[in-house]
Amino acid sequence: MTARDTKLVVAVWLGNAPPVRSIRWLDGALKAAATFDGATAVAAGEQTWLDLAADRATRLGLACVGVPTDLSLDYLGWAQVMAGVARHLAATTILVDEASRPERLAEVAALAELTDAAQLTHVVALAPDAATIHASRAAGTTLQTVRIHGPAVIGVRIAGPPIDEYPTPTPSASMRRLDLVAIGLDPAVLGHRALPPRASQPARRSVDRVADHLVVHIPPRKGA
Amino acid sequence: MAAVLVHIDLDGDQPNASSMQALTAGRAVASSWGATLYAAVIMHDAEHRSDAAPARIGPRVPGDPKTIEAIRSPLARGGADKIVVALTDAPIVPLWSALGTAWQGVLDRLRPRLVVFGADAPSATELGPRTGARIGARLFLRARATGTEEIELRDRDGSYVRMSDSGAAVVLVGAAPRPEIHGDDDIDVMVLVLHGGADPRIELVSTAPAELVHTTGTIIAIGDDAASDPEIAQATQRLARVLGAHVVGSACAASAGVVASGAVLEPGAPLAPELCVSIGLPPIDLAGSTSLVRIGTAGGKGVDGALTGPVAANLGELARLLEDR
16 A cells, blocks of 8 residues: 555644634634545644634534643644644644744644654645645745645645634533643653743834834845 | 854855845854854755656756856855755755755754754745754744844844754844855865655645735735825835835725736735735735734734834835835
8 A cells, every 4th residue: 555545634733822813714724624524623722722723613514622731832842732633633634724823834844743744834725636635835926736645744824714703612512622641742741842931022113113023024135 | 163054045056145144144143153154055966866756847956066166155255164065866946845855964964053044045934944843943933143242043022042042943034134245265065965855745746926815925915095195105115125025905006006917906815924014904804914014003913013103104214214224
């Protein structure tokens, strides 16, 4: 049996915190996962976020798994959590909602590293075709068309339908909860990937401070 | 002696501008830390051919002596102490699946304490975080070199890499001090032959120009009311030039001349660029932006910056400050 004959078992990693601004991209990632048979949505973190993730996944008919924890981890720490769940589910393909929070991009790479899977970021469209996945990837000014065979971690930035308001989610009975020990992780060891607590940054309100924020986006000047 | 490693992407046979910016930042750090600065380039080995991808896909930067010689001078003048050329039989496309094996060979050889990428270099988003994961490093996105005596790399959240830190770090550099030209062109070039090919699980089929709605770079989104004001329109274009940004908006904004015809988006179109500067009230869904700055409105959830007050004056001042950097 080759990798091309293997059945896909798909999980979608929604991350450890709710989207920064809108759940539209969360819904898009879930909708992309729902094109695969039997996909499972996975989230970790605090209860209110797990309830929201479960609510959105259930609306699209996806099974969902939550890992309740109050740890604050870096990209490698959260990737260990998702990799543990992926092993538990025997997932071969992991989609990652890359657009809802900026830190998720790095988790694509970390998950691929931990699961020894192929890696693909910035995917804007994908379609399953038996054991192959067809994907379109934004790469600067070009769009790459890619075929994916075998285990892979795929960072998706696919929008769902527009949504202004959504009902406050209630605690979900359908979410399967796994603690860290159940997925083979020792919380004390995982704590080594903890991030120091950091106050949230208020919006910059002066021209100087906004310029300081934008300066890292100035493209290099010709001849510099 | 600690190693600082800078990944260099190539545009044709010349180093990518963002990679050169990373080299400048790497030079500042290496000099401050007493480290050796390596500039590493992955090139295609013309004598071997991978069966993993068809020959038509991706530029094949030839790893022949002429090309290696062509990059030696700019990298030496950019401050590299040594150049590492990794030769691979895989096609040179900005994907970990294509370049990962060769890049891993470079990392194994040098065991760097700090790895630096240009944030806008083609390979940075695929190789940077994966490098961090592979060597267990802290990761910094869009950082810049700061300090006078001891140089550190600091990101927008205030996290930093300093000489006294333990452990490795990977940094995507978004800005660098103005480069100094270094005089010595005669630096060592180490050539590593790192065959092993591309990861066959990712098969690149074709490439085509991307639609603007898929842009991952910088955009400026302008509302209809703002677009109809000539002063704002002019200041918007100025800011777009300094940021290298596309200006997007509705058909109405296009009719005012500030948005090019190819940059007209449907109302409610969702975008997920790395940076969006929103002027007025553009009828576009910008919630997927990694960083969002609003001008002319009071801000809102998850906004990194918000300037209220006279829009044209704020835009003009912002552009002036950025032009002076």
